[in-house]
Every structure is written in structure tokens, then in C-alpha cells.
Amino acid sequence: MRPNNFNFKNGILNVEDMSLNDVLANFSTPFYIYTKASILESCEAYLSNIESTDLVCFAVKANSNLQLLKILAEAGLGFDVVSGGELSRVIKIGADPKKIVFSGVGKTKAELAKAAELEIFSINVESSYELENIIELEKNPRVSFRINPDMSGDTHPYIETGKADCKFGISEVEAISLAKKYSPEEINLVGITAHIGSQITNTDLFLELLEKLKSLASQFEAYGHSIDHLDVGGGLAIDYKMENNFNPSELVKELKANVGNYSLLLEPGRSMVAQAGALITKVIGEKENGDRKFLIVDAAMNDLMRPSLYNARHEIENIIENTEDKESFTVVGPVCETADSFGDEFKLSAKADDHLIIYSSGAYGSSMGSNYNSRLRPAEILIDAGSYKIIRREESFDDLIKLEEI
Numbered sequence: 001m002r003p004n005n006f007n008f009k010n011g012i013l014n015v016e017d018m019s020l021n022d023v024l025a026n027f028s029t030p031f032y033i034y035t036k037a038s039i040l041e042s043c044e045a046y047l048s049n050i051e052s053t054d055l056v057c058f059a060v061k062a063n064s065n066l067q068l069l070k071i072l073a074e075a076g077l078g079f080d081v082v083s084g085g086e087l088s089r090v091i092k093i094g095a096d097p098k099k100i101v102f103s104g105v106g107k108t109k110a111e112l113a114k115a116a117e118l119e120i121f122s123i124n125v126e127s128s129y130e131l132e133n134i135i136e137l138e139k140n141p142r143v144s145f146r147i148n149p150d151m152s153g154d155t156h157p158y159i160e161t162g163k164a165d166c167k168f169g170i171s172e173v174e175a176i177s178l179a180k181k182y183s184p185e186e187i188n189l190v191g192i193t194a195h196i197g198s199q200i201t202n203t204d205l206f207l208e209l210l211e212k213l214k215s216l217a218s219q220f221e222a223y224g225h226s227i228d229h230l231d232v233g234g235g236l237a238i239d240y241k242m243e244n245n246f247n248p249s250e251l252v253k254e255l256k257a258n259v260g261n262y263s264l265l266l267e268p269g270r271s272m273v274a275q276a277g278a279l280i281t282k283v284i285g286e287k288e289n290g291d292r293k294f295l296i297v298d299a300a301m302n303d304l305m306r307p308s309l310y311n312a313r314h315e316i317e318n319i320i321e322n323t324e325d326k327e328s329f330t331v332v333g334p335v336c337e338t339a340d341s342f343g344d345e346f347k348l349s350a351k352a353d354d355h356l357i358i359y360s361s362g363a364y365g366s367s368m369g370s371n372y373n374s375r376l377r378p379a380e381i382l383i384d385a386g387s388y389k390i391i392r393r394e395e396s397f398d399d400l401i402k403l404e405e406i
């Protein structure tokens with residue numbers, strides 16, 4: 001039960017690693033911990049098979065910590081942003097606007113104007129009204145049509161984005177009619193993009209999507225538009241059971257072999273950072289209610305929402321194995337919601353004050369966190385070559401209330 005792309009030597013899971021012991025001694029739980037080596041491994045897996053004209057744009061929604069974004073930018077990645085806030089984050093860390101794409105189903109006029117002003121690589125247009133708003137801007141920014149491919153990623157319904165009745169993208173039929181309606185003088189249509197969904201295990205779907213995008217590209221070109229890139233979105237799964245992993249480099253190789261003369265663009269989020277991060281928590285106590293034996297820990301749904309929201313299963317282990325026999329626990333947090341549960345039947349030998357590790361939490365963990373129940377957001381720590389640094393400090397009560405007025 002170990003992720004392939006986790007670098008144990010520099011990683012956090014090696015309990016012999018002094019940096020981990022230091023971190024445990026010096027920080028109050030819960031906290032997020034990431035390993036730079038693992039992030040760089042994922043970067044390499046994506047970047048090693050592309051050319052300089054291709055782009056891998058990290059989906060910032062998966063993890064928007066500034067230091068992690070900086071590492072990704074330095075490794076050569078661009079960014080896929082979905083809000084003015086995410087755009088400001090990547091500009092803040094010095095990202096090259098020419099490597100930024102802006103997706104999202106409800107971009108405001110102000111957000112569109114900002115993106116146009118920055119001359120980003122592409123605004124990924126998701127509806128006809130958005131295109132009209134772009135035409136009214138002073139600048140004529142590079143745009144791509146985000147297609148709704150009417151494909152199922154066969155994933156959790158909340159993270160399916162490519163089905164015909166999802167709110168995302170423009171249907172192929174409408175996209176063709178928009179490409180016909182607006183001339184290349186009116187719109188600077190340079191790409192086609194789509195995102196099937198997230199946590200996709202069948203990689204053939206990306207190739208199927210690429211064929212769709214290629215066929216649309218030739219139809220757009222017939223109306224005089226010059227398409228320079230095809231963007232297959234993000235969505236490659238990781239194995240939350242950590243038995244094996246989906247290999248981005250194989251997928252990228254196949255996409256490159258099939259993309260033709262277009263530049264290839266990808267928008268991975270989860271597969272870049274999920275296995276590089278974990279949430280460390282401490283056991284508060286044990287109790288039994290009905291047939292269930294609960295382990296109450298100090299991390300909760302506000303820190304890692306995925307189990308509550310999607311019934312997602314993140315593996316949990318003791319950081320230091322006890323010799324005692326393991327028992328089956330339902331692991332829950334302190335938040336006042338029954339949904340605040342990491343799941344049933346975790347085999348653990350934990351007792352109060354033991355540290356537990358909640359794996360695969362580098363993506364959609366911290367970035368989906370909240371202050372629900374007035375809980376303070378946890379620290380984030382980066383392990384880099386055997387030492388650690390704080391990349392987000394733990395919130396204080398003053399942070400929590402600083403925007404409120406009595």
C-alpha cells in the first residue's frame with residue numbers, strides 16, 4: 001500500500017527521517033505536509049515527453065499554496081486558473097502570463113478584462129455570452145472554445161464535467177456555429193479545450209477526446225480560424241489505495257503521438273500533487289456508540305472535505321506503528337456533523353495522542369478547506385531534501401476574526 005511516485009528517501013513517510021520527527025515535535029496537529037521531491041517527480045513525468053511548444057498547466061484549484069505554485073512554475077509548468085483570485089496567485093509568484101489558461105463557467109467581465117490585460121495564453125470560453133463579453137473588451141485576447149464533449153469519465157457524479165447536461169463548456173454543435181458566426185477578425189480563436197472529469201481511470205478516454213478536438217479543429221479552420229493548440233484538460237486518476245499509480249508519462253507519450261501538428265496542452269491537478277501531500281492528525285480519544293468504535297481525531301471535514309463530500313477513501317495509518325493488535329475504527333473529526341467522518345473500518349492500533357497520517361491529501365485538501373465550526377486552518381509544511389519549512393502558518397484566533405466588525 002504505497003504510492004509509486006512517492007519519494008520515500010526524501011519523503012515524509014520514512015519515520016526514520018529526522019525531519020518528520022522534528023516536524024511532529026514542533027507543530028501542533030493537524031497540519032498538511034508535502035514533499036518537494038514527489039512534486040518534482042510528477043512534473044518530470046508530465047514534462048519529459050513534451051516539446052517546448054506544448055504546455056502543462058497545473059490546475060491551481062487542486063492546491064493553491066504559493067510556495068507549491070512557485071516550485072511548479074520553476075519546474076516549467078504553466079497554470080490553469082478558474083477565478084480572479086487564482087489568477088492573482090499565479091501572477092504573485094511570477095508565473096509567465098503566456099503559460100496561463102483561464103477556465104471556468106462563470107467568469108465575470110472584470111475577470112475577463114484582467115486576463116485580457118495580462119495577455120494570457122488563452123481564455124477558455126465556456127458559453128456564447130462569455131464570447132460576446134470578450135468581443136466587447138478593448139483587447140482581442142487569445143481564446144479557446146471549451147467543448148462539452150458529452151463523455152462520461154465514469155467517476156463520482158460531483159466530479160463528472162464532460163456530460164451533455166453538465167454546466168461546463170459549449171456543445172460541439174454550438175461551438176461550430178460560433179466558429180462560423182464570428183470571423184478571425186472578430187475573435188482570436190486559437191485553441192480547443194475540454195475536461196472530461198476528474199479521477200479518470202480509463203486513459204483511452206483522453207485519446208478519444210483528442211480525436212474529437214482534432215476533428216473540430218479542422219472544422220474551425222475551414223471557417224478561417226488558426227488553431228494552434230488542443231487542450232485535453234486534466235483528470236488523470238491517482239490510486240487512493242496506493243497500490244499502483246496511473247503513469248502520466250505513458251499518457252503524454254500517446255497524446256503526443258496523436259496530436260498531429262497542434263501543440264498539446266494538459267491541465268493536471270490531482271495527479272501532480274495528491275500523493276505528494278498528507279494530513280497529519282492526532283488522536284483525541286476513543287469511544288463506542290452502538291456497534292461502532294470511533295477514533296476521534298483532531299483533523300476534520302473542514303481540513304479535508306473529500307471523504308464527507310464525495311465519500312472518498314483516504315488511507316490512514318499510525319505514523320509510528322504500535323505493537324498492540326489492530327482494531328477496526330470509524331475515524332471521525334470533532335465537527336458537529338455526522339458527515340464529518342473519514343470512513344469506517346480503518347485497521348489501526350491507535351490510542352490518544354498517537355499521530356496518524358491521512359494519505360493522498362496534497363490535492364483538493366487544503367484548497368477546499370474552510371473555517372467551519374470556527375476551526376483554525378492548519379499549517380502547511382514542505383519537506384525539501386531532509387529539512388522542512390513552513391509554507392503556510394497555522395491560523396490564529398485573530399486571523400479568524402480579523403475581517404469581522406462588532
Ligand code: LLP
Binds near residue numbers: 059062199235236269
Ligand atoms: N481542468 C479543468 C477545467 C477542471 O475543471 C479540473 C478539475 C482540472 C483541470 C483538474 O482536474 P484533475 O487533474 O485535478 O482531476 N474537488 C474534487 C475535484 C474537482 C475537480 C474539478 N475540476 C475532488 O476532490 O475530487
